[in-house]
Amino acid sequence: MKPEFVLNDPATFNAVLPWSHFSVAGGKNSRDVASSRLLQEKLSHYLDVVEVSIARQISLRSEAFFHAMSSQHELQDRLRETADAVAKLRARTAAIDRVMCRGPLRVLRDALTRNNCIKLHNKLKLMAAVHQTQPTVQLLLSTSEFVGALELIATTKEVLQQELQGIHSFRHLGSQLCEMERLIDKMMVADFSTYTQSDLNRAFEEDSQVLEKVTEQPAAPGKDRLQSLVFGLLRQRKLDFLDIYSEEMIRAAKNIVRQCVVKSVLQISEIDADTVKFHEQMRLMTFPQWFDLLLDIFEHFILFLKRIKATLSIIRNMVLEVLDSSQRSRLADVSSATNHSDGRTNEEEEEAESGGPALHSGEAELAYLTHEGLFISDALNEAEQRSNAAAHAQLRAQTHTETCGSDSASATTESSSSREHNSNTTSSLPIGGAAVIEDVMPSDLELSRVANNVQELLYTASDVSHDRCVKVLMTRAKDGSLERLSSSEFVCLSQAVESFVRDTEELCGRRSMSLRGALQSQANRFVQRFHEERKTKLSLLLDNERWKQAEVPAEFQDLVDSIADGRITLPERKPTGCEDRKPSEFLCVDGQKYAVVGTVLLLIRMFLEYCQCVNDIPSITTDILTRLADLLKHFNSRSCQLVLGAGALQVVGLKTITTRNLALASRCLQLVVHYIPVIRAHFETRLQPRQYSILRHFDHITKDYNDHIAEISAKLVAIMDSMFEKALSKYEVKAPMPSACLRNVCKQMAKMHEAIHELLPEEQTQMLFLRISASFKLHLKRQLARLGVGNDGGPQYGLVMVDVAFYSENVQALRSLEHLDLNMPEIWEQKR
Numbered sequence: 051m052k053p054e055f056v057l058n059d060p061a062t063f064n065a066v067l068p069w070s071h072f073s074v075a076g077g078k079n080s081r082d083v084a085s086s087r088l089l090q091e092k093l094s095h096y097l098d099v100v101e102v103s104i105a106r107q108i109s110l111r112s113e114a115f116f117h118a119m120s121s122q123h124e125l126q127d128r129l130r131e132t133a134d135a136v137a138k139l140r141a142r143t144a145a146i147d148r149v150m151c152r153g154p155l156r157v158l159r160d161a162l163t164r165n166n167c168i169k170l171h172n173k174l175k176l177m178a179a180v181h182q183t184q185p186t187v188q189l190l191l192s193t194s195e196f197v198g199a200l201e202l203i204a205t206t207k208e209v210l211q212q213e214l215q216g217i218h219s220f221r222h223l224g225s226q227l228c229e230m231e232r233l234i235d236k237m238m239v240a241d242f243s244t245y246t247q248s249d250l251n252r253a254f255e256e257d258s259q260v261l262e263k264v265t266e267q268p269a270a271p272g273k274d275r276l277q278s279l280v281f282g283l284l285r286q287r288k289l290d291f292l293d294i295y296s297e298e299m300i301r302a303a304k305n306i307v308r309q310c311v312v313k314s315v316l317q318i319s320e321i322d323a324d325t326v327k328f329h330e331q332m333r334l335m336t337f338p339q340w341f342d343l344l345l346d347i348f349e350h351f352i353l354f355l356k357r358i359k360a361t362l363s364i365i366r367n368m369v370l371e372v373l374d375s376s377q378r379s380r381l382a383d384v385s386s387a388t389n390h391s392d393g394r395t396n397e398e399e400e401e402a403e404s405g406g407p408a409l410h411s412g413e414a415e416l417a418y419l420t421h422e423g424l425f426i427s428d429a430l431n432e433a434e435q436r437s438n439a440a441a442h443a444q445l446r447a448q449t450h451t452e453t454c455g456s457d458s459a460s461a462t463t464e465s466s467s468s469r470e471h472n473s474n475t476t477s478s479l480p481i482g483g484a485a486v487i488e489d490v491m492p493s494d495l496e497l498s499r500v501a502n503n504v505q506e507l508l509y510t511a512s513d514v515s516h517d518r519c520v521k522v523l524m525t526r527a528k529d530g531s532l533e534r535l536s537s538s539e540f541v542c543l544s545q546a547v548e549s550f551v552r553d554t555e556e557l558c559g560r561r562s563m564s565l566r567g568a569l570q571s572q573a574n575r576f577v578q579r580f581h582e583e584r585k586t587k588l589s590l591l592l593d594n595e596r597w598k599q600a601e602v603p604a605e606f607q608d609l610v611d612s613i614a615d616g617r618i619t620l621p622e623r624k625p626t627g628c629e630d631r632k633p634s635e636f637l638c639v640d641g642q643k644y645a646v647v648g649t650v651l652l653l654i655r656m657f658l659e660y661c662q663c664v665n666d667i668p669s670i671t672t673d674i675l676t677r678l679a680d681l682l683k684h685f686n687s688r689s690c691q692l693v694l695g696a697g698a699l700q701v702v703g704l705k706t707i708t709t710r711n712l713a714l715a716s717r718c719l720q721l722v723v724h725y726i727p728v729i730r731a732h733f734e735t736r737l738q739p740r741q742y743s744i745l746r747h748f749d750h751i752t753k754d755y756n757d758h759i760a761e762i763s764a765k766l767v768a769i770m771d772s773m774f775e776k777a778l779s780k781y782e783v784k785a786p787m788p789s790a791c792l793r794n795v796c797k798q799m800a801k802m803h804e805a806i807h808e809l810l811p812e813e814q815t816q817m818l819f820l821r822i823s824a825s826f827k828l829h830l831k832r833q834l835a836r837l838g839v840g841n842d843g844g845p846q847y848g849l850v851m852v853d854v855a856f857y858s859e860n861v862q863a864l865r866s867l868e869h870l871d872l873n874m875p876e877i878w879e880q881k882r
Contacts (some may be wrong), residue, residue, distance in 0.1 A: 645809040767822055
């Protein structure tokens with residue numbers, strides 16, 4: 051099995067044949083020679099046997115052998131003839147090749163060579179265009195055409211990846227373009243920041259709400275400029291550009307307040323801006339000066355918010371336009387992919403019916419004819435590209451359903467110069483920029499989130515404006531100056547703040563609560579001081595009240611008349627001396643006359659001030675209501691202490707609390723009770739339904755006042771009752787009649803009537819005297835029972851009836867008591 055096996059090699063021969071062992075190293079002996087000779091003879095015998103057998107076999111087949119030899123000669127003759135025919139055919143084929151085939155094949159080769167040269171030329175033109183990308187990008191950047199530069203970079207990168215992949219001279223261009231793209235990102239962010247600063251910090255005297263120009267270089271108008279920046283930032287997925295706007299917005303808001311304060315301080319000679327700190331400057335202003343400053347700040351912030359809203363509207367519309375364009379582009383791609391797929395299916399069916407694609411057979415024939423292999427790969431590659439075109443379009447459609455973008459949006463944001471540069475530079479580049487733009491644009495979800503963030507940024511602008519105004523308000527309120535404002539001044543402040551809050555809410559679509567909350571805090575302090583002042587004033591008035599009937603000035607009567615007309619407001623003060631109207635003795639309210647003290651007149655004005663305060667500052671309704679309830683309770687309790695409790699004897703120095711004092715106090719309380727429902731109705735219209743429970747304070751106050759009035763009536767009755775008890779205890783039934791005791795009783799009754807009949811209305815006077823008469827009858831009945839006088843018709847009975855008739859005549863002779871039913875028979879004990 052060795053590759054060098056050769057039998058004629060002596061060593062190999064000796065190793066193979068059996069007698070090789072006869073040869074020994076020491077030489078040949080006679081025995082070995084004899085054995086060798088015997089073996090040779092034996093082999094010779096075998097050879098003879100074989101030769102004899104072969105000869106016998108040949109002799110047996112001699113005829114077939116000789117026939118094969120003759121056939122071989124005949125076959126050689128035919129092969130010779132065939133060789134001659136093949137030589138003639140080859141000569142003819144060479145002639146045909148020379149005459150008919152070489153020219154057409156050369157034409158085919160030249161056509162393919164021409165196509166390859168065209169492809170090469172196009173590649174070279176493409177390379178030249180790509181080579182000009184960097185200078186063109188720099189030219190675009192010099193005019194701040196970021197969108198055009200980004201589109202050119204994206205298209206160039208696409209060409210490098212698809213058309214010029216593997217070109218050695220462009221091996222570093224991709225990384226250079228990426229670096230240039232990062233540089234453009236930084237430039238766009240810086241440009242947007244510059245635009246934002248210029249827009250938010252420009253003078254408010256300008257009429258335009260959108261900044262017209264950012265730099266001194268020629269550029270598009272402000273709206274197009276902003277749209278171009280926003281589209282470029284969206285395209286690069288720099289979705290945090292709104293954070294830049296928010297930061298600049300906060301800085302601009304701070305500057306607005308500072309500029310307004312500086313401008314106001316320059317107009318005030320009393321304040322030295324160089325030596326007084328910024329916050330102290332606002333505290334040193336008088337209220338009118340500070341209020342004018344606040345109005346100026348409000349006005350500037352309204353203009354500030356209008357500018358922000360105009361700018362954010364452009365940004366939001368741009369985002370929504372890109373989103374809409376993305377959705378429409380995606381739908382169009384899906385539709386075109388579906389149509390292309392249907393058309394390709396129809397073509398395949400037609401090819402199947404016609405027996406197979408002719409294009410493929412032609413290309414296969416072309417590949418066979420150009421057997422040298424020079425253009426076979428190009429031909430097959432073209433065939434493969436055409437056959438995979440539909441599959442590539444369908445894949446692109448699927449890709450677009452996952453990512454979204456817009457190439458049409460770029461047309462709305464590019465300036466004319468940008469489009470010129472792109473057309474000049476990318477004229478030889480393949481059309482692929484749209485797909486690139488669509489791939490890099492944010493998704494629908496991201497765009498929707500950006501649009502929502504734009505709206506939230508407008509809300510933030512409103513909150514920031516309110517927060518800066520709160521700083522101004524709290525700086526002024528730090529030393530308590532806002533708490534010391536008069537009612538009219540605080541109302542002016544409240545109305546200004548409410549107007550600003552309404553304007554910002556209407557402008558931004560959101561109710562910011564910080565300024566309103568700060569005003570509410572100040573309003574609570576104002577209400578506290580407002581209430582304390584009036585409560586203190588009421589206490590001083592009550593402590594100095596002598597409980598005598600006061601004349602009613604005409605202005606108070608007009609005040610009451612305005613309340614009757616449904617106007618729960620304070621009338622404007624009329625100039626002194628414009629009318630010469632005398633005061634009246636009584637206050638006329640709804641046809642009734644009220645005898646009042648001066649304190650009650652001022653109390654009416656006070657609770658009207660509370661109601662007016664609610665009209666001007668609706669946010670403090672509940673607080674004012676509880677304070678007013680406290681004021682009314684204070685008047686009730688303090689007047690009770692002074693009159694019923696006789697505190698006025700020590701406080702004012704009255705000698706005694708007369709029945710007239712009591713009746714006057716009762717009538718004053720009745721006047722307040724009359725107005726409690728009016729006040730309640732006024733507050734009810736300004737409360738939310740869930741706050742109605744607080745109105746129960748008025749129910750409790752009404753009950754307390756009515757209890758107080760009842761106690762005064764009981765006190766008047768008790769005064770007469772003690773007089774009856776003292777006088778009638780000495781009553782004796784004896785002539786002369788009428789007795790001195792009854793004369794004294796009637797005299798006291800007349801004094802009581804004289805003291806109260808002008809103060810109390812007839813109905814109350816009658817009810818009071820009915821109760822007094824009942825007390826008289828009770829004491830007379832007890833005295834008669836003690837004396838043993840009964841209605842037996844005897845002499846004593848007659849004398850008593852004379853006194854009773856005298857009493858009845860005197861009582862009924864009093865004014866408004868003529869028809870009083872005294873029911874005098876009740877003085878007699880009923881017989882059982």
